[in-house]
Amino acid sequence: MPKTYKDLAGDGGSNIVGQVTEQLARLRARMQDIRNKVAVVSGKGGVGKSAITVNLATAVAMQGAAVGILDADLNGPSIAKMTGVRGQRPVITAKGVQPVQGPAEMRIMSMDLLLPHDETPVTWQATTPTDAYVWRSSMEGTALREFLSDTIWGALDCLFLDLPPGTDRIAALADILPGLTGIILVTIPSEVSHLVVRKSLALARNLNIPMLGLIENMTGYDCQYCQTVGELFRPGQGPRLARDFGIRFLGELPFDPRLARSGDSGIPFVAIHQETMTGRMFQAMARELSVAIGLEPEGYIERGKE
């Protein structure tokens, strides 16, 4: 009876385990100076997750914290546009890749900053174009790990990750990023959105991923003339959903056309509309989040520290 696989020592000479361990060590080393890693997720697309990521991150940075944003939506990157850094090119050095600087000195990295043209899709090399789609998921995982471990984030109070829509993304991120502080779930008050976000909440609970809170977007429309919020959907759905899962309800955001326009202009809404109802809500949510993750003004990291 010849020897079996387990009888032979080692792994054939490639030291795959050693290589994977080295990848993890690199990731851990880079992440150790980042106090909090917060992922913003949604079950469904089109709920305003990226706009909320940008404005929430900006509001936290406006409090004085050192903040970064990683656009983890590799195929539909929008953070660079929303923060006005599109066109800047990250610099690659031997130590890693320098992120670009956005508003409120936020450090930003996005696939958008690596693509040469507006219309360039993210396509991975493969044997055939069809195969590229087969391998997409694992390539994206590898790419996300590289964005986390090879970007020179420096010391940060909080790194926000804007995840693409989809319940499965939460599990994938938890695999890649040990030490994830928690997730923020974004929904709109439609039953369809709540149905999907419930799946995300249940998955996060099963995976023991801390849930930092729920944000309900487009709960009503902010009338700029009478300063009241008119109803768009049945009210009170978001707080009830948060209660059902025993998580913090961070707040509800009215639909404000200026918020959509600010995304196109590259200037975060909260930075220039602090006194509006939506602007105040973002600041309140930032304070609430800071409490949830233990961010205190007297303990903020000095910005620009590497």
Next chain:
Amino acid sequence: MKFLCLSCDEGMKLETASGPHDGSLEATFVCPRCRYRVAMLTNPWETQLVQTLGVKVGGRAAPASPYEQVLGSLVQSESEGQGSGGNEPTNPGCPFADMLEQTEQTASLSGVLWTDAARVRIERIPSFIRPMVQRAIERYALEQGHQLITDGIMDEARSKLGM
């Protein structure tokens, strides 16, 4: 993957590894006892599997370079990276060569002028957001065919951009 020399019942040792060439990785193994050698040639799908994991067959001689997989695996179409009107890479063979330069490229919109009044207004914007606002207004002005930013253009941009 391991190789066993059946004659000697001995695990073979990795001797060389190279590739991928034409979608195939090549590795040779040798029996430490009888010196019998075999070559392992991967098919394109096996090669792809190894690449997506971000590991090297035969081990690594040097640590992975930053964004090795992202920059090495993104497809650049024939038309991309050519004649974009932007900064031409110093090494035309590498689509990311311009990023390897140590000088940061910024999206400065050259040629746009500001009136004194407009300049005073932009200076009143908090410093943490000023560069973003300035760039957005310059971009708006250029899109509208203006080379000079006046109070009026600023008002127009504010209204159109929702500032």
